[in-house]
Amino acid sequence: EAQVTQNPRYLITVTGKKLTVTCSQNMNHEYMSWYRQDPGLGLRQIYYSMNVEVTDKGDVPEGYKVSRKEKRNFPLILESPSPNQTSLYFCASREGSHYGYTFGSGTRLTVV
């Protein structure tokens, strides 16, 4: 089944403890991105990647890092999480310019 897989689905962590949220797609898509969803603010893009080793900042990149070493994987790294990064995170991918986006099931992160 074609899909975008995120792990973990739920995560509670403490301030300052580094964490990684993984994202993997099995559709050979070139483009991948990360979004966060917050009440009243909607979905906002954090980072995106046009291809392997090519990444760029979205609208809210502060406090996050990404890497794209393989086409299928696009992990989101929080080096020193803070409570304001408590959110619902989504990974998405698409095939080419004319195609729509496929989203993962989301990762609910709580930073205490």
Place this chain on the structure above:
Amino acid sequence: KQEVTQIPAALSVPEGENLVLNCSFTDSAIYNLQWFRQDPGKGLTSLLLIQSSQREQTSGRLNASLDKSSGRSTLYIAASQPGDSATYLCAVRPAGYSTLTFGKGTMLLVSP
């Protein structure tokens, strides 16, 4: 900067009604527009993708239209069912960009 507005924010209807969800965007220079469905605490499911050159797309009981010049899209749901209850999100991909700009969604409740 592109802004996307969805009206109404919430809608409650009895089963069987035909309904229309509205999406407006401020910059008509878009590449495409995508409608998503989000169930509580879940990921985004793509419903319809409309390219900027298209006027409408249909899938089952769903029909989405696009009027790029006026900055509007509508999602028409025929013969609504309780299973249609969800939040519906409109997302615009601005021309020349890879990001999606989302509206804040319309929360739909269909009562039996």
